[in-house]
Amino acid sequence: MRREAIEAGKAWRTAPSNAGLRLPKPPAAVVLAWRQLKTFQDREVFAALREDAEAPEWWQVCLKLLMIADEASADSGFKQSNVFTSIVKEAYVEEDVVSGETFRRIQSAPKSLSTASEDVVCVQPKSRTPSVGCTLRSLSHHLALLPPKGAVKARWIEPPLGAISDKLDGELGLLLIPFPYRISKTSFRSAGEEAGGHWGWFDADQNWLPNPKDSVRREEFVIFVQGLIKKARANGQLVSGVVFPELSLDYGLFLKVGNALAKDEGIDFIISGISSDKGGRPGNFVAIAPFFLFRDAECTSLKSWEPLALVREKHHRWKLNGSQISDYDLGLDEGKSWWENLTILSRSLDLIVFKGDTTLTTLICEDLARVDPCQAVIRAIGPNLLIALLMDGPQIIQRWPGRYASVLTEDPGTSVLTFTSLGLISRQNDIGKFPQACGIALWSDESTGTKSIELPREADAVLLQLTKNAKNERTLDGREDNFCSHVWVYSN
Numbered sequence: 001m002r003r004e005a006i007e008a009g010k011a012w013r014t015a016p017s018n019a020g021l022r023l024p025k026p027p028a029a030v031v032l033a034w035r036q037l038k039t040f041q042d043r044e045v046f047a048a049l050r051e052d053a054e055a056p057e058w059w060q061v062c063l064k065l066l067m068i069a070d071e072a073s074a075d076s077g078f079k080q081s082n083v084f085t086s087i088v089k090e091a092y093v094e095e096d097v098v099s100g101e102t103f104r105r106i107q108s109a110p111k112s113l114s115t116a117s118e119d120v121v122c123v124q125p126k127s128r129t130p131s132v133g134c135t136l137r138s139l140s141h142h143l144a145l146l147p148p149k150g151a152v153k154a155r156w157i158e159p160p161l162g163a164i165s166d167k168l169d170g171e172l173g174l175l176l177i178p179f180p181y182r183i184s185k186t187s188f189r190s191a192g193e194e195a196g197g198h199w200g201w202f203d204a205d206q207n208w209l210p211n212p213k214d215s216v217r218r219e220e221f222v223i224f225v226q227g228l229i230k231k232a233r234a235n236g237q238l239v240s241g242v243v244f245p246e247l248s249l250d251y252g253l254f255l256k257v258g259n260a261l262a263k264d265e266g267i268d269f270i271i272s273g274i275s276s277d278k279g280g281r282p283g284n285f286v287a288i289a290p291f292f293l294f295r296d297a298e299c300t301s302l303k304s305w306e307p308l309a310l311v312r313e314k315h316h317r318w319k320l321n322g323s324q325i326s327d328y329d330l331g332l333d334e335g336k337s338w339w340e341n342l343t344i345l346s347r348s349l350d351l352i353v354f355k356g357d358t359t360l361t362t363l364i365c366e367d368l369a370r371v372d373p374c375q376a377v378i379r380a381i382g383p384n385l386l387i388a389l390l391m392d393g394p395q396i397i398q399r400w401p402g403r404y405a406s407v408l409t410e411d412p413g414t415s416v417l418t419f420t421s422l423g424l425i426s427r428q429n430d431i432g433k434f435p436q437a438c439g440i441a442l443w444s445d446e447s448t449g450t451k452s453i454e455l456p457r458e459a460d461a462v463l464l465q466l467t468k469n470a471k472n473e474r475t476l477d478g479r480e481d482n483f484c485s486h487v488w489v490y491s492n
Helices: 002-014 028-038 057-072 083-099 215-233 251-261 291-296 322-328 374-381 400-410 423-431
Strands: 122-125 143-146 153-157 171-176 188-193 199-204 241-243 269-276 282-290 310-313 337-340 348-354 358-364 385-390 415-420 439-445 449-454 462-471 485-490
Touching (some): 002 028, 002 057, 122 153, 122 374, 143 374, 251 269, 269 291, 269 385, 282 291, 282 348, 310 348, 322 423, 348 374, 374 400, 385 400, 400 415, 400 439, 400 449, 415 485, 439 462, 439 485, 449 462
Parallel strands (some): 153 348, 171 241, 199 337, 241 269, 358 385, 385 415
Antiparallel strands (some): 171 462, 188 199, 269 282, 282 310, 348 358, 439 449, 462 485
């Protein structure tokens, strides 16, 4: 069955399209399997079986169809050549032309590759096949079965004009800037309390930022960031991405930094936590400036990277309890629980295709600890690299970020970076209740394990160097992917 499925999938994917049709004709093995399945159409999908019962015959038919579909979908989401996904992409290009909004499909990428109702189930491409467990996720290399779009939306974002060949290198340098370095006691304030006095809402005031009207200090911040990049490169190190933690910047300062770094051909992206979306709605968001998408599209009418900026909101509110308020010496009543004052309108994840064959995604603090709904997407797709932005204490293996990151590193095999600002760590150090700490980040991959990344004294940033290692993965039914998967591992 395995041999037949591989052959049928390849034949289907590479067959010429019939005259007047966009898709190639299904191979004989697919037609026969569907005819066989039709003979079982009156069977219950689920029926309890005795322990000694034979597996229903239609199970084998479904398994074979799944295997063939997966093989036919090789390279989906990564190369323009796959006939089944190219039609979906072309529809979004067409929408760009009709709407007049160049590359609108980057902001409204398809939520599913399937013609099945998105309100029932979504299908997206896939990066990693779990090497542990026995689930549906272990049965495919190239397709991921996802929850309906009403639960969570996964946007699969490819370079508009396809991958540029010279981007397919195996090194990545991330400049981690743990700003803010200090957070004042007044940064956390009450935004209203429940009448019974048991809980309330809190707002985080970004009083660590220059005033939006203070153009001089905001420009100085941009120059400071550029100086860090220059220093990091001084001894020949690679800097290809710049990362700021949760709630580090506001959207205006993010754009200002972005416009300066967009001119740097060596910087592929900026990731930062910000305090509002593009429309000015306050909250807790992650923003990505994907310069590499803009540069791949520079031969078009697109003149700025800003239309390609990706902004999405946090999925879960942070709950501050008495011990946290005490540990960080925050200006809130320790006798109450305090919830982050957020509106949560929709839950989505951006899966960005980077360096030709890497998928990159982000989480915001609490979202790393909560299993639903987005971790179902992460486990199904298996992004190669996940960056979790935090406002948290020291990143040491024994604390909660280390526990949750290592779970995703084991299954589906995602390399995870958790990264916090120095602000709350500094507050904790000032109190002296715990040992002095400077762990601003935690790195976890399946090859080198979990490592705490510390900020040296007098340093303003850390440069994390990563290397890409190829990996041959197998599905539960034994099909290999011929080393088309890879793992980002810690280098130095």
